[in-house]
Amino acid sequence: MSIAQITRIYLASGNAHKVAEMGALATRDGLGVEIVSAKVLGGMPAVEEDTGTFLGNARKKALALWAIAPAGSVVLADDSGVCVDHLDGGPGVESAYFAGPQGDAAANLKKLVEVMRGVPGDRRGAKFYCLLLLIDEAGGEHVFDGACVGTLLDEPRGGAGFGYDPVFVPEGYAQSYAELGDEVKARLSHRAKAWAALSAWWRGRNAAGAIT
Secondary structure: OOHHHOOEEEEOOOOHHHHHHHHHHHHHHOOOOEEEEHHHHOOOOOOOOOOOOHHHHHHHHHHHHHOOOOOOOEEEEEEEEEEEHHHOOEEHHHHHHOOOOOOOHHHHHHHHHHHOOOOOHHHOEEEEEEEEEEEOOOOOEEEEEEEEEEEEOOOOOOOOOOOOHHHEEEOOOOOOHHHHOHHHHHHHOHHHHHHHHHHHHHHHHHHHOOOO
């Protein structure tokens, strides 16, 4: 199968924000691919993210969706989180469930603000980290990652973005992710940097004219 025929990449997520963000990145790069939600395959299969690593969790999600995708599909999984200096890198892989198994984004944000209350500025360093795992048509795995370093605010600011965006200020900026807006975030974010690595790989195999 030639790469030119591949138009869909199934994203192993039911998170509409992630689907939209990945789709925008793909469109911006002009890769000729479409990011498609797991919903078109009947929904993302239930996966217990219990490996303790970004790579392990991403692999479980990707394999679960690849198992139900049409033969010859390309599947992409994302595992990401915020890693805080004061919390020794936490919540990290537990970012989506920081406040409990319900995966409530508002509760997660509230808990992080509370846990960090009173922590001095020199211990408020943090980074957003993203690992992407792509399974190609033949079942081969390809891993890409990216990070955005910054600091945490005392209180949330801004109405855009999602998750922990309102308390995260990327290095070199005074505004939170939620204040900077999607256009700026698309250049700075951990997910954008991981996608840039994936994009470079995709273009390389496209130039080769065959799946590798």
